[in-house]
Amino acid sequence: MADVGVRPARRADAAAVADIQVRAWRQGYRDLLPAGVLDRVTGAEALAAWRQRWAEAAASPPSPRHRLLVAVAADLVVGFAAHGPAEDADLDPAVTAELVALLVDPLHGRAGHGSRLLAASADLLREDGFATLITWAFEDDEVMRTFLGSAGWAPDGTARTLDMGEPVRQIRLHTDIRGDGT
Template identity: 85%
Template sequence: MADVGVRPARRADAAAVAEIQVRAWRHGYRELLPAGVLDQVTGGAAVEQWREKWAEAATAPPSPRHRLLVAVASDLVVGFAAHGPAEDADLDPAGTAEVITLLVDPLHTRAGHGSRLLAATADLLREDGCATLVTWVFEDDEVTRTFLGSAGWAPDGTARTLDMGEPVRQIRLHTDISDTGA
């Protein structure tokens, strides 16, 4: 088995993270998002913007609780997760954090990288005093919902509709990461 793990992202990882994001979105969201929107957020100009965004997330996060982690296999970045304090008005950001994104390169799925990223995220946030994690997923994204469900995540009853030229519905999932819930 290859040498695998999770570590904090570095500026040098930004290009790999952006490329993984684009490949994962093109692969996983092609049935979930309007084609024009997907083309816009995964096109050449967008890739450069994502690189800049991820370089900033790695080197100058907005708070100490915002982190970007990467999954590596034999020194190759194969996935990433970003998290920060929960921003939804109905949540307490002191005890609740949000997984903003968690993506694994489609060429490296089903190898445990997503699970390692989730575990590392939960460990860091538990150390920060968080007891609950939330994330938003597309309602029709059965792959992500099944993956997170197998890790103990469930819908919390909150939903939102994004205007992407046509309505795209998301649901919020949550899980308990407290010492008693872990």
């Protein structure tokens, strides 16, 4: 595929990012989340809120170490990644970052966009002095776990249960991003 890449998101990308999030969640999480919860977080009201939140993330991130990146193909936003310092109490945010979101539009999947977003995130975070990158994934999300596993990620032994009207377990995955083999 020609004319593809990753770049920092702009405020004007917020609608595309939110639309991708909703489409990806509807497809990818339909068997992982209770239907009512999925309807609430992907409905029209939620979509408007997500558009506002992503516009703020692009225009006014909480710190210079927080970033929103978009994958583009022929000038069309086809995926996004958001990352920043880890917020879990057991981690050092000076050296551990969190991949908060990594989603590719289901209409543009399996074209390398997720891998490009992941690599760009790791490169930027490494430049910012981070050594480790973590993310939370639904325990039953085999697609995400397989994708991240193929890139060297593994569970770190930490799990949490979200109350979504029924318990939904997540596991924390991690990877070393130093790139020097240490």
